[in-house]
Amino acid sequence: MSDQMNINSRPIVDVCQVGRSYGALTIFQEAHFSILAGQRIALVGPSGTGKSTLLNILGLLDTPSQGEVLYHHRGQTFSSQNLCDRRATALRRSMLGFIFQSHHLLPEFTALENVLLPAQFAGQKGALKRGKELLDRVGLKDRMSHRPCELSGGQQQRVAIARALINNPELILADEPTGNLDETTGREVFQLLTDMNTEEGTSLFVVTHNQSLLPCFHKIFFLEDGRLIES
Ligand SMILES: Nc1ncnc2c1ncn2[C@@H]1O[C@H](COP(=O)(O)OP(=O)(O)OP(=O)(O)O)[C@@H](O)[C@H]1O
Numbered sequence: 496m497s498d499q500m501n502i503n504s505r506p507i508v509d510v511c512q513v514g515r516s517y518g519a520l521t522i523f524q525e526a527h528f529s530i531l532a533g534q535r536i537a538l539v540g541p542s543g544t545g546k547s548t549l550l551n552i553l554g555l556l557d558t559p560s561q562g563e564v565l566y567h568h569r570g571q572t573f574s575s576q577n578l579c580d581r582r583a584t585a586l587r588r589s590m591l592g593f594i595f596q597s598h599h600l601l602p603e604f605t606a607l608e609n610v611l612l613p614a615q616f617a618g619q620k621g622a623l624k625r626g627k628e629l630l631d632r633v634g635l636k637d638r639m640s641h642r643p644c645e646l647s648g649g650q651q652q653r654v655a656i657a658r659a660l661i662n663n664p665e666l667i668l669a670d671e672p673t674g675n676l677d678e679t680t681g682r683e684v685f686q687l688l689t690d691m692n693t694e695e696g697t698s699l700f701v702v703t704h705n706q707s708l709l710p711c712f713h714k715i716f717f718l719e720d721g722r723l724i725e726s
């Protein structure tokens with residue numbers, strides 16, 4: 496936690512008494528916390544307790560059954576309760592970056608093209624230069640024109656990190672980003688994420704089963720028996 500000072504106290508997301516249920520089945524309830532600018536948060540807990548569900552809610556890919564999520568972005572506040580699809584998509588593209596356990600790269604596109612896709616959807620200017628810089632930054636300068644099948648698992652995940660960062664998101668949401676990688680590669684990929692956090696001030700919210708990574712986080716949440724507890 497040596498760079499604790501890098502976090503400022505500005506919340507970028509407020510999770511307000513959020514719960515998710517499917518009919519009578521309650522997955523979790525009363526999740527209540529803020530994500531601050533530059534903060535690294537880990538979410539751990541047994542399988543099936545709702546970690547991905549919470550991450551998807553934060554990412555506007557799912558809606559809470561109770562409560563609301565507030566997004567503070569470019570001087571405005573948006574609530575998950577009254578975001579239309581168009582606004583949610585725009586917010587997702589400009590504020591959030593996603594990294595999943597399997598990278599979800601498009602097989603027919605090169606590494607660089609995959610990285611540039613979110614920028615094209617967002618109509619982002621200057622993306623080509625940044626895309627190349629990011630691929631260089633993640634150690635793939637010589638692999639920009641490779642397709643995913645021509646890259647190793649760790650390299651594919653590094654492309655996914657570059658893709659998540661292309662639109663300068665304020666918050667990266669990562670669901671077991673090192674889950675498919677061996678211990679060493681997983682560590683390297685995670686180191687890269689924390690470097691980006693330090694260099695670009697991007698907040699991280701990471702679901703992980705990897706206990707050895709936990710000391711790298713400013714805050715650790717545990718989800719079990721329907722409750723989110725800070726540990
Ligand atoms: N459409 C659905 N209808 C009913 N229950 C669902 C639905 N989608 C998910 N669930 C339930 O929600 C719970 C939480 O799922 P989630 O994927 O968030 O768990 P998780 O904590 O990410 O687990 P893992 O560590 O295995 O990835 C699970 O028990 C799952 O069965």
Ligand SMILES: [Mg+2]
Pocket residue numbers: 546547548670
């Ligand atoms: Mg999950």
